Amino acid sequence: LAKTTQPISMDSYEGQEVNITCSHNNIATNDYITWYQQFPSQGPRFIIQGYKTKVTNEVASLFIPADRKSSTLSLPRVSLSDTAVYYCLVGGPNAGNMLTFGGGTRLMVKP
């Protein structure tokens, strides 16, 4: 399973755009890149998933360069409620949906 590296923590202010970058140098051809969000006392929640280029949904955007060795989660205009831990994972159906969670990035949004 490909290993991911992401910053341990980030601070931001309400209304700003937050970009969290994740490195996954050993990503396999069949791997997807998936981001989860976890609030205290809750289970991780799926945010967005992509394979290449750019993916956007109502919550976030995911930018993936051509070599797919990294990805950037972009949260537009964050609010206090976006304070959470964000996990970047790579994996795919061929691995039986096995996903390995790293330490995640602890995002703190300040007023």
Next chain:
Amino acid sequence: DAGVIQSPRHEVTEMGQEVTLRCKPISGHNSLFWYRQTMMRGLELLIYFNNNVPIDDSGMPEDRFSAKMPNASFSTLKIQPSEPRDSAVYFCASSSPGLALQFFGPGTRLTVL
């Protein structure tokens, strides 16, 4: 769909007692995962089932831990005997064929005194 259901949500027990955690995956999902989360070790995969069969249990800490999946809609994680170091939040997650993502339950917060 109700999502992944876990019970109990909180469990407080004394050292040496048996603890059983329960999970109902999302209907139609054929993969089920048990995780443990602590401040020190983060989110750890304990065991993974595919079509009710345990595929990888390398994350199970020791023989005190056991997991079963008697059918597609139910799984248990048992700790016997429990120890204070087992205190953690235990999550169950399920996944569907062809999906490279998992859906997590709300977790069970276990405290062993």
